[in-house]
Amino acid sequence: MNFPLFRAAALALIVGAAPALAQDKILNVSYDVARELFDALNPKFAESWKTQSGRDVTIDQSHGGSSRQARAILEGLPADVVTFNQETDIDVLVEGGLVDPEWRQAFPNGASPFYSLPAFLVRKGNPKGITDWDDLARDDVQPVFPNPKTSGNARYTYLAAYAYALEKNNGDDAAAQEFVKKLLGNVPVFDTGGRAATQTFAERNIGDVLVTFEAETGGIAAQYADQGFERVTPSLSLFAAFPVAVVAQNAEKNGSTEVSTAYLNWLYTPEAQDIIAQHHYRLTNEEIAAKYAAELPEVKLVTVDEVFGGWDKVREEHLAEGAILDTVFVNQ
Numbered sequence: 411m412n413f414p415l416f417r418a419a420a421l422a423l424i425v426g427a428a429p430a431l432a433q434d435k436i437l438n439v440s441y442d443v444a445r446e447l448f449d450a451l452n453p454k455f456a457e458s459w460k461t462q463s464g465r466d467v468t469i470d471q472s473h474g475g476s477s478r479q480a481r482a483i484l485e486g487l488p489a490d491v492v493t494f495n496q497e498t499d500i501d502v503l504v505e506g507g508l509v510d511p512e513w514r515q516a517f518p519n520g521a522s523p524f525y526s527l528p529a530f531l532v533r534k535g536n537p538k539g540i541t542d543w544d545d546l547a548r549d550d551v552q553p554v555f556p557n558p559k560t561s562g563n564a565r566y567t568y569l570a571a572y573a574y575a576l577e578k579n580n581g582d583d584a585a586a587q588e589f590v591k592k593l594l595g596n597v598p599v600f601d602t603g604g605r606a607a608t609q610t611f612a613e614r615n616i617g618d619v620l621v622t623f624e625a626e627t628g629g630i631a632a633q634y635a636d637q638g639f640e641r642v643t644p645s646l647s648l649f650a651a652f653p654v655a656v657v658a659q660n661a662e663k664n665g666s667t668e669v670s671t672a673y674l675n676w677l678y679t680p681e682a683q684d685i686i687a688q689h690h691y692r693l694t695n696e697e698i699a700a701k702y703a704a705e706l707p708e709v710k711l712v713t714v715d716e717v718f719g720g721w722d723k724v725r726e727e728h729l730a731e732g733a734i735l736d737t738v739f740v741n742q
Contacts, residue, residue: 434459434467434669436661439489441476441562441652442603443626447689448493454685455676459669467669475603476562483508489657490670493677495623496562498721498729500655513655516674522651523677524691527711528570529624529647531611531631534638538618542644543574546619547592554617556607557600558735564604567621568594568735569724570648573717577646591738612637623650624706628690646710648717652691 440448452469459467472479472487480499483489484506492509494500503509514520532540538551546553558564568590575589576582597617601607604622611620612634619642620630627641654674661667676682683695692706693699718724728734 434463434465434666435470435664436467436490436666436670436673437470437472437488438491438493438673439472439479439483439487439657440493441479441495442473442556442605443563443608443622443629444493444495445471445473445605446629447625447686447691450685450689451677451682454681455673458676458679458681459672462672463669465669469673473605475556475560477502477565478560478602483657483660488660488664490661490664490666491654491656491674493652493654493674494562495650495652496565497651497653498725499562500653501721503655503657508657508659509655510658514653516656517654518678519694520651521653521655521674523654523674523682524652524686524693526623526625526650526652526691527647527709528567528621528644528650529627530642530644531620531622531627531639532642533618534640536640536642540619540642543571543593543646544578546571546596546621547589548596551619552596552598552617553593553619553621554597554599554607554611555621556603558739560602561604561607563622563626564600564607565729566623566648566650569714569718569728570644570646572728573648573712574644574646576717577712587734587738594739612639624692625690628705643707643709646712649711649713 438448448471456467476494476496476499480502483503492500500509500513504511530540540551545551555567556564558568571590571593572586575586579585599610599616601610604626608620608630610616612630631639631641654677656670656674661670680698683693683698687693687698687702714721714724
């Protein structure tokens with residue numbers, strides 16, 4: 411046998427069978443109700459990245475309750491980027507050494523490309539006449555939202571209701587606690603995330619009002635158009651940032667830092683912002699926001715900093731074991 415020729419032939423077979431050079435790949439770990447938004451965004455970013463870099467990119471998604479997602483990353487879920495609905499869940503990753511402590515300065519608007527607020531979705535004709543947070547504490551009303559211990563979505567609901575009660579009761583903290591205790595006590599079932607709560611309300615026909623992000627109420631109303639759900643914006647609600655960050659330790663290990671950073675920066679582009687607005691989120695891009703202003707009613711928005719003194723105080727005074735949430739959460 412002519413061994414040099416044999417080796418050359420074998421080498422040709424190996425080279426011919428080798429896969430093409432690996433394309434870029436990232437894992438975006440996100441909150442529970444963001445599936446449709448990123449299903450729309452990801453193909454457009456892939457086109458933009460191909461034009462910019464000449465490389466293809468695959469974007470994998472993982473969705474769940476924001477706090478549960480953060481814990482999963484700490485336990486090894488190899489996220490390259492996170493697109494969460496609560497800042498504290500990114501701060502947990504900072505404490506775990508996975509995200510840069512200066513993550514808020516890495517992207518515009520405090521690293522929040524869009525925002526929303528807790529709002530209501532009621533059944534056709536609004537038979538219970540639900541217009542504001544007071545109605546959710548009535549004996550004849552069952553609100554539906556997920557567990558505030560596992561869901562960033564529900565945590566905003568809890569804090570928005572608390573902020574409303576503080577304003578109504580001239581800052582009386584005891585009265586606010588009694589109000590949210592009654593409201594939480596009216597919830598028939600606490601799911602772990604926003605998607606499950608939506609199914610409880612829309613598919614299992616449980617409850618009178620679904621409380622979720624305003625952006626999600628628009629998507630649900632469209633998805634279940636045959637049921638005639640109606641969107642209701644309360645008089646006061648809580649500004650809900652949707653923060654993003656590169657999971658630096660994972661991205662460096664995966665060789666994805668460049669594309670991960672580009673992905674999050676792209677969310678601020680006019681192309682991405684227009685897609686985001688179509689999914690009923692509010693924008694800081696004034697030009698694009700103006701195109702969609704008619705469908706987003708005015709609402710008095712307060713912030714966590716204004717009402718509660720910031721997320722660190724919220725974690726200490728409301729969310730820590732034995733803190734206020736534990737004392738008012740009667741359906742644990």
